Amino acid sequence: MTEGSVQMRLHLMTKRHFLLVLLTFFGSFIAVVIVGTVGPTILKSQADSHPLGAHNSSQLDEQFSDFYSVGPFILYPPSLSKFNQQLWLLSQITNQKHVQGSSMKITMEVQVQLSTESSDKATPYGKQINHNRIVECKEVCDDLVIMHLGFISEQSYRVEVTFARLANREFFGNVTFKWTYYNAAFTQLEIWFRFGFLVLAFLATCLFVYSLKKFTFRNWSIEQKWMSILLLFLCLYNNPLLPLSFLVSSWIPGMLDALFQATFLSGLLLFWLCAYHGIRQSERRFFKFYLPKLMIVFLIWLSAVTLASWQKYNELEDPGYNADLDTKNFMGFKVTFFVVIGLYVLYLLYLVVRAFVEMINSSHFDIRFKFLSGLMFTVLAISIAITVLRFGNWSLQPTFISGLTTQYNNSAEFLAFYGLLNFYMLTMAFVYSPTKYALIDSHFQDDPMTSMISGSDDETSLKAWHAARESDSEG
CATH class of the missing domain: 2.60.120 (Jelly Rolls)
Structure with missing residues (x-):
C-alpha cells in the first residue's frame, strides 16, 4: 500500500491565494530592481x-x-x-x-x-x-x-x-x-543585500524544516525533500563567508563564492529533473532514477568549477593572462560545457512533455505540475531575457571569462539575478510547506496515479482542514 504524503499549502490554495503569491513574488522582484536602478554603478x-x-x-x-x-x-x-x-x-x-x-x-x-x-x-x-x-x-x-x-x-x-x-x-x-x-559603494550594497538574502534564506530553512518535524521523512513529498536541501544550498549561494573576501588577502574566498554559486545552480537543475520525473513515478531507485540525472548535472557542475578554477589559477600565476592566449583549451572547456547543457535541456524537455501527456489525460490536471511548470518557466524566461539583454552573443565569443563584458553593468542587473533566484526559492518554500493543520492523507499520496485531487476530494479535504482548525481554536 502506498504511504500517505504530507499535505502541502499547494493542495488547499485557491485561485485568489495563487494570485497573492504571484503578486508577492513579482512585487518583491520589481522592488529590488527599482532599488538597483537608483543604486551605484558597479565599475569605475x-x-x-x-x-x-x-x-x-x-x-x-x-x-x-x-x-x-x-x-x-x-x-x-x-x-x-x-x-x-x-x-x-x-x-x-x-x-x-x-x-x-x-x-x-x-x-x-x-x-x-x-x-x-x-x-x-x-x-x-x-x-x-x-x-x-x-x-x-x-x-x-x-x-x-x-x-x-x-x-x-x-x-x-x-x-x-x-x-x-x-x-x-x-x-x-x-x-x-x-x-x-x-566601485566601493557597490561593494557595500552587495554586502548588505547578500546578507539580507542570507538571513531570509536561513529563516526560511529553519521555518520550513520546523514545519515538517512532526512528520516522518518518508511521508515528505519529493518537493518537500528537495526544498530542505535547496534552501541549505541557497544559504551557500548567498555566501555566509563573503566578509572573508575583505578581511584576508587571499584568492580562496573568491573561489569559494564561485563554488557555492555553482553548487546551488546545479542543485536547482537537478531538482527540476527529479521533480518532473518523480511527479509521475513513485518508485525512485538510486541507480535507475537518480544516477543518470546526477551524472548530467555533475558534468555541468564540474565544467563550471573547472572553468572558474582554471581562470583563477592562471590569473594568480600571470596577471597579464587572457583567455584569448589559451584559446584551444578554453574552447575545449566551452564546447564540453555547452554540449552537456544541451543534453540537459533535451532531457528536461522530454520529462516535461512526458509528464504533461500523462497528466493532461487524467480527470484533473495536477496542480503540482501547473505550479512547478509555471514558476520554473517564468524564472527561466526572466533569466534568459536579462542574460541576452546584458551579454548578447558574448557567450559565443572565444573569450569572455575575465573580460569587462561579463561583469554586471549596474546594480539593477546584479539585484535582478540574485533577487530572482532568492524570491523563487522563498516562494516555493512557502507553497510546499505544510499548513498548521496539515494532514497525512491518502488524498495527498506522493504517487502519480493517486495524487490527482478531484473536486469532491478538494471539498472533503477543505472540510477536514476547517474542522481541524475549529477544534483547535475551541481547545
Whole structure:
C-alpha cells in the first residue's frame, strides 16, 4: 500500500491565494530592481575619479629601439582597498594612418612588470610578463586588456608596460591607458543585500524544516525533500563567508563564492529533473532514477568549477593572462560545457512533455505540475531575457571569462539575478510547506496515479482542514 504524503499549502490554495503569491513574488522582484536602478554603478575608471583623466602616451616618456618598441610606460592606479575587489588595466591605440572604411590588425608583444608602489621589488606577480597580442584597429583599436587582478592584495601598485616588436610601427599613434575597478559603494550594497538574502534564506530553512518535524521523512513529498536541501544550498549561494573576501588577502574566498554559486545552480537543475520525473513515478531507485540525472548535472557542475578554477589559477600565476592566449583549451572547456547543457535541456524537455501527456489525460490536471511548470518557466524566461539583454552573443565569443563584458553593468542587473533566484526559492518554500493543520492523507499520496485531487476530494479535504482548525481554536 502506498504511504500517505504530507499535505502541502499547494493542495488547499485557491485561485485568489495563487494570485497573492504571484503578486508577492513579482512585487518583491520589481522592488529590488527599482532599488538597483537608483543604486551605484558597479565599475569605475580612473577618469571618473581623477581630474587629470586617463593616462596618455603623449604625456609619457617613449623609448624607441631598433626593433620598434614603445615604452616603458610607468603607470600608477588610484589608491585601492579590498572593497574595490578587482582591477583591470586597459589600453586603446589610435591608428594614425586610418583609411575610411578599412580595418587592420596590429601585432605586438606586450611586456608587463608589476610591483608595489613602495618598492621596485617584484611582488609574487613581479617577474616580467610577455605576451604576443593581436589588436584589430579602425580609426581606434579595440580595447586591449593589459592586466587583470582577481583580488586586491595591496593598496598601491606600480606597473610598467612596454609595447615591443611592433610589426606596423608607422600605424601606431596615440595610446590611452585606463584603470577600471569595482566601485566601493557597490561593494557595500552587495554586502548588505547578500546578507539580507542570507538571513531570509536561513529563516526560511529553519521555518520550513520546523514545519515538517512532526512528520516522518518518508511521508515528505519529493518537493518537500528537495526544498530542505535547496534552501541549505541557497544559504551557500548567498555566501555566509563573503566578509572573508575583505578581511584576508587571499584568492580562496573568491573561489569559494564561485563554488557555492555553482553548487546551488546545479542543485536547482537537478531538482527540476527529479521533480518532473518523480511527479509521475513513485518508485525512485538510486541507480535507475537518480544516477543518470546526477551524472548530467555533475558534468555541468564540474565544467563550471573547472572553468572558474582554471581562470583563477592562471590569473594568480600571470596577471597579464587572457583567455584569448589559451584559446584551444578554453574552447575545449566551452564546447564540453555547452554540449552537456544541451543534453540537459533535451532531457528536461522530454520529462516535461512526458509528464504533461500523462497528466493532461487524467480527470484533473495536477496542480503540482501547473505550479512547478509555471514558476520554473517564468524564472527561466526572466533569466534568459536579462542574460541576452546584458551579454548578447558574448557567450559565443572565444573569450569572455575575465573580460569587462561579463561583469554586471549596474546594480539593477546584479539585484535582478540574485533577487530572482532568492524570491523563487522563498516562494516555493512557502507553497510546499505544510499548513498548521496539515494532514497525512491518502488524498495527498506522493504517487502519480493517486495524487490527482478531484473536486469532491478538494471539498472533503477543505472540510477536514476547517474542522481541524475549529477544534483547535475551541481547545
